[in-house]
Amino acid sequence: MRSRSHGLRAALPLIALAACGPPRYEAPSLTEPHATVTVRVIHHDISGRDLQHQTLLDGHEISLGERVAAVRGAPLTRSVRVRPRPDRWEFRSVFSHTEVRMETVMENEQYNCGTQTVGFGASARTQPRTCTRSVPRTRSVTRRVVDGECRAIAPFSPRVDGHYVMQFDYHGPGSCRARCFEQTPQADGGFALRPC
Numbered sequence: 001m002r003s004r005s006h007g008l009r010a011a012l013p014l015i016a017l018a019a020c021g022p023p024r025y026e027a028p029s030l031t032e033p034h035a036t037v038t039v040r041v042i043h044h045d046i047s048g049r050d051l052q053h054q055t056l057l058d059g060h061e062i063s064l065g066e067r068v069a070a071v072r073g074a075p076l077t078r079s080v081r082v083r084p085r086p087d088r089w090e091f092r093s094v095f096s097h098t099e100v101r102m103e104t105v106m107e108n109e110q111y112n113c114g115t116q117t118v119g120f121g122a123s124a125r126t127q128p129r130t131c132t133r134s135v136p137r138t139r140s141v142t143r144r145v146v147d148g149e150c151r152a153i154a155p156f157s158p159r160v161d162g163h164y165v166m167q168f169d170y171h172g173p174g175s176c177r178a179r180c181f182e183q184t185p186q187a188d189g190g191f192a193l194r195p196c
Contacts, residue, residue: 021061022054022056022059022060022061023059023060023061024060024061024063025056025057025060025061025062025080026060027080027081027082028081028082028083030081032083033083033084033160034081034082034083034084034160034161035081035082035083035084035158035159035160035161035162035163035164036079036080036081036082036162036163036164037079037080037081037082037158037163037164037165037166038077038078038079038163038164038165038166039055039062039064039076039077039078039079039080039166039167039168040075040076040077040165040166040167040168041053041055041064041075041076041077041091041093041167041168041170042073042074042075042076042167042168042169042170043071043072043073043074043093043170044072044073044169044170044171044172045072045148045170045171045172045175046071046072046095047095047147047148047149047172047173048095048096048097048145048146048147048148049095049096049097049147050095050096050097050098051093051094051095052093052094052096053076053091053092053093053094054090054091054092054093055089055090055091055168056089056090056091057080057082057087057088057089057156058087058088059090062078062080063078064076064077064078065078082156082158083158084158084159084160084162085157085158086155086156086157087155087156087157087158088153088154088155088156089153089154089155089156089166089178089180090151090152090153090178091151091152091153091168091176091178092149092150092151092152093149093150093168093170093176094146094148094149095146095147095148095149095173096144096145096146096147097144097145097147098142098143098144098145099142099143099144099145100140100141100142101140101141102138102139102140102141103138103139103141104136104137104138105136105137105139106134106135106136106137107134107135107137108132108133108134108135109132109133109134109135110130110131110132111130111131111132111133112128112129112130112131113129113130113131114128114129115127115128115129116128116129147173148172148173148174149173149174150170150171150172150173150174150175150176151176152168152176152177152178153178154166154178154179154180156180156196157196162182163182163183163191164180164181164182164183164196165180165181165183165193166178166179166180166181167179167180167181179195180195180196181193181194181195181196182194182195182196
């Protein structure tokens with residue numbers, strides 16, 4: 001039978017990892033006053049093999065079910081309830097790839113190199129002698145290389161029962177923007193989007 005302390009020790013690395021990033025966004029309940037936002041993230045350019053994307057609302061992370069690799073033009077979309085108060089949206093996309101290379105470094109190592117006599121007269125004794133030498137060591141080094149990244153911020157002041165689209169467009173390294181649109185109902189039953 002496993003002890004509780006063993007289970008806790010096993011969970012500690014996961015708890016520590018979760019504590020490293022921003023706090024997760026907690027949406028208001030359906031009974032609380034709220035607005036609805038459709039978040040759209042579109043990568044018009046794919047700057048690298050791997051994608052890490054982050055969407056924050058007032059410093060709290062909203063998961064969009066991010067893919068490891070982006071598909072050009074295919075939006076990541078999610079609707080969320082938000083509190084009707086001034087907030088700030090922040091979007092960040094980082095494209096990268098991993099490089100693996102071999103490198104040789106010199107390391108010091110100790111080795112036995114005979115014996116030595118220490119002390120004088122009757123108290124003299126022989127003991128092993130240790131020497132130090134530099135030896136080349138080859139090792140594999142993996143590093144993440146950033147191919148392109150961009151960050152955009154958009155202020156946001158929703159009203160109760162409002163419907164919005166918050167869109168992040170990534171066009172390449174250092175070229176992106178975040179825009180807010182309010183969805184307003186039209187006579188034909190459709191919606192028009194007007195800038196917030």
